[in-house]
Amino acid sequence: MKMEDFVCGEKCPHYKVIKDVEMxxxxxxxxxxxxxxxxxxxxxxxxxxILAIINTELCVCDLCELLNLNQSTVSHQLQIxxxxxxxxYRKEGKQVFYSLQDGHVEQIISQALxxxxxxxx
Amino acid sequence: MKMEDFVCGEKCPHYKVIKDVEMxxxxxxxxxxxxxxxxxxxxxxxxxxILAIINTELCVCDLCELLNLNQSTVSHQLQIxxxxxxxxYRKEGKQVFYSLQDGHVEQIISQALxxxxxxxx
DNA sequence: TTAATATATGAACAGATGAACATATGTTGA
DNA sequence: TCAACATATGTTCATCTGTTCATATATTAA
Numbered sequence: 211m212k213m214e215d216f217v218c219g220e221k222c223p224h225y226k227v228i229k230d231v232e233m234x235x236x237x238x239x240x241x242x243x244x245x246x247x248x249x250x251x252x253x254x255x256x257x258x259x260i261l262a263i264i265n266t267e268l269c270v271c272d273l274c275e276l277l278n279l280n281q282s283t284v285s286h287q288l289q290i291x292x293x294x295x296x297x298x299y300r301k302e303g304k305q306v307f308y309s310l311q312d313g314h315v316e317q318i319i320s321q322a323l324x325x326x327x328x329x330x331x
Numbered sequence: 332m333k334m335e336d337f338v339c340g341e342k343c344p345h346y347k348v349i350k351d352v353e354m355x356x357x358x359x360x361x362x363x364x365x366x367x368x369x370x371x372x373x374x375x376x377x378x379x380x381i382l383a384i385i386n387t388e389l390c391v392c393d394l395c396e397l398l399n400l401n402q403s404t405v406s407h408q409l410q411i412x413x414x415x416x417x418x419x420y421r422k423e424g425k426q427v428f429y430s431l432q433d434g435h436v437e438q439i440i441s442q443a444l445x446x447x448x449x450x451x452x
Numbered sequence: 453t454t455a456a457t458a459t460a461t462g463a464a465c466a467g468a469t470g471a472a473c474a475t476a477t478g479t480t481g482a
Numbered sequence: 483t484c485a486a487c488a489t490a491t492g493t494t495c496a497t498c499t500g501t502t503c504a505t506a507t508a509t510t511a512a
Contacts, residue, residue: 227387228397235382236444241375243447244440248372253470257366261356266348270489276349283471285490304479304488314446319365321442323357325435326364374500391459404501406460425458425509 250294251319255279256287259308263297264316267309371415372440376400377408380429384418385437388430 236244251257258277262268268276273284288308291297296315300307310316357365372378379398383389389397394405409429412418417436421428431437 224389224393227389228393231383231387231389231397234386235379240444240447241378241382244443245373245375245378247443247447248369248378251369252366252373254362254366255470257362257369258356261362262352265355266352268345268348268352272345272349276352280472281489282473282491285488286470289490301479306489314442314449318439318442318446321435321439322365322368323361325439326361326368328435376500392457401502402459403461403503407500410460422509427459 247294250290250296251322253287255283256291257319259284259287259291260296260310260315260319263309264319267300267307269302269305269307271305273308367415371411371417372443374408376404377412378440380405380408380412381417381431381436381440384430385440388421388428390426390428392426394429 235241251260255277259273262273262276270281270284270288273279273288274281277284288297288299291308292299296311297308298311299309356362372381376398380394383394383397391402391405391409394400394409395402398405409418409420412429413420417432418429419432420430
């Protein structure tokens with residue numbers, strides 16, 4: 211990046227600071243992955259599914275009951291969670307039991323929950 | 332919830348488990364707030380802005396340069412971040428410097444980043 | 453006051469997304 | 483084999499979201 215490229219000319223740019231930040235920032239691909247992950251959590255239906263199976267494995271039918279959603283909606287969201295490798299599943303006859311892939315998800319969510327609970331300020 | 336309300340009749344429902352999960356799950360409002368928070372993080376532009384100001388306050392112009400975005404886009408996203416109380420700002424003449432509201436955001440993001448970096452598995 | 457600069461905001465448009473419906477797949481037992 | 487059940491998936495539609503363009507506001511200096 212050259213000095214002349216700055217929109218604000220020599221008036222505003224904090225050139226050194228920018229260079230510095232550029233160094234420390236995760237690369238583009240990581241940021242996109244990160245955004246994708248948060249996108250999964252950004253829907254309340256998916257979040258409710260995740261919270262439901264945080265300590266217990268549940269079958270699709272249980273999730274429908276618990277969350278009062280129709281089966282199609284639940285299955286579609288579970289597919290998204292499967293694709294993003296956030297949940298694992300186990301088949302038992304006709305039923306499929308879902309649970310969280312690992313503890314990381316739980317940590318991320320409970321951290322965020324803390325932030326919420328500390329009040330809007 | 333009554334037994335008869337179950338879609339799967341007496342075949343599938345893990346009644347006790349469901350009751351149990353219901354107890355431990357955060358209430359609706361909290362889940363919605365949580366989803367809203369993740370929604371903020373779910374856009375790569377906003378995420379890049381957040382990551383940029385994670386340790387340094389930056390003016391809008393700096394952010395435009397650093398992220399190679401036009402000024403309108405940055406301002407719009409900053410408004411969203413302001414509204415959700417995730418950033419604070421400080422005016423200095425014509426410029427406005429933005430920084431993170433508190434350390435929680437950083438923690439949530441770095442935790443998620445760890446998850447990403449551990450590989451897709 | 454006027455011009456230049458930094459930021460904010462309104463409107464419009466393209467693309468993304470979640471829910472619902474219909475239907476398909478797969479499993480079990482008769 | 484067939485019927486019942488549990489789950490998955492394709493499609494459509496209404497809604498939401500991010501970006502861009504144009505313009506407004508605010509601050510500074512001449």
